[in-house]
Ligand SMILES: NC(=O)c1ccc[n+]([C@@H]2O[C@H](COP(=O)([O-])OP(=O)(O)OC[C@H]3O[C@@H](n4cnc5c(N)ncnc54)[C@H](O)[C@@H]3O)[C@@H](O)[C@H]2O)c1
């Protein structure tokens with residue numbers, strides 16, 4: 001009898017659908033997922049890619065490269081231009097593909113254009129995804145796109161839908177670590193509230209360094225107001241300005257962190273941030289996707305309860321929530337919700 005070491009035991013492949021697979025986030029994401037970064041070195045993955053017809057050939061090129069990596073964990077990869085087929089059997093849906101804003105386009109037009117993408121994808125999730133589906137919406141405006149997808153999937157528990165604010169969370173961790181002069185791994189209990197936009201509220205009030213709250217380098221209100229918050233909330237725009245294209249590798253990394261922690265659980269004594277459908281937590285109106293501090297024990301995300309918010313924090317969160325409410329109103333007014 002051959003006794004195999006535990007590390008070679010295989011589980012059933014996890015089916016992961018990635019939309020916008022030929023784009024720059026797709027290119028930074030797929031190879032890491034296929035290498036096991038999302039579900040670890042013992043879990044095979046099956047990738048189902050979705051692209052628009054014009055980008056199918058480019059997606060096929062990505063598949064050729066995936067094949068050339070000979071990833072032991074990659075159980076299969078296919079590309080589709082039909083959301084129903086791409087999302088068939090998916091346990092994880094990473095909705096990246098979105099309509100980018102073009103010159104002269106109003107934000108309200110962008111919202112409407114994206115509704116035309118995320119409504120059918122929501123319906124496809126409802127009708128074809130696996131029962132354990134988890135959805136993370138990345139394409140912008142991510143919070144409202146998540147609401148559109150979720151509202152078209154009435155048979156899927158709303159808690160299975162999220163929008164990505166982990167990139168903002170990671171950006172904030174990095175800025176805190178730089179300020180204190182330590183590695184980001186020592187920083188815990190940071191929160192991103194609100195919209196994935198420049199109105200978001202990165203919140204340091206509960207941060208611990210090596211388990212200790214109240215680090216003196218983080219108590220400087222001027223630094224928080226004039227440097228930390230604008231740096232984190234404006235980082236997406238800064239990347240576009242400096243790199244000439246929007247963030248891709250860091251976005252892909254955040255997607256992996258988000259799904260890994262959702263499915264595998266967050267670290268003890270810590271939390272992360274994700275945009276979830278509000279059930280009224282912290283006074284955020286129900287029925288919008290808002291970023292909260294969250295934990296997971298491997299099932300659904302749970303909003304961290306009972307955090308103290310001072311008047312300034314409440315005001316900042318309210319301003320970001322107002323923006324999300326406005327976005328919802330735009331899509332509602334056009335009959336898209
Ligand atoms: N939430 C976040 O933290 C975060 C971070 C970075 C970027 N983003 C957003 O992610 C999105 C994608 O960014 P990118 O840099 O990969 O863009 P990209 O333009 O490089 O790629 C987008 C891809 O989506 C595809 N696509 C468009 N409509 C589609 C549809 N209906 N179905 C399937 N695919 C479709 C396009 O063909 C393209 O290949 C953008 O909206 C961007 O603003 C979000």
Ligand SMILES: O=C(O)C[C@H](O)C(=O)O
Pocket residue numbers: 140167235236237239246247
């Ligand atoms: O694509 C963008 O507009 C920016 C992106 O959401 C980011 O946070 O990097």
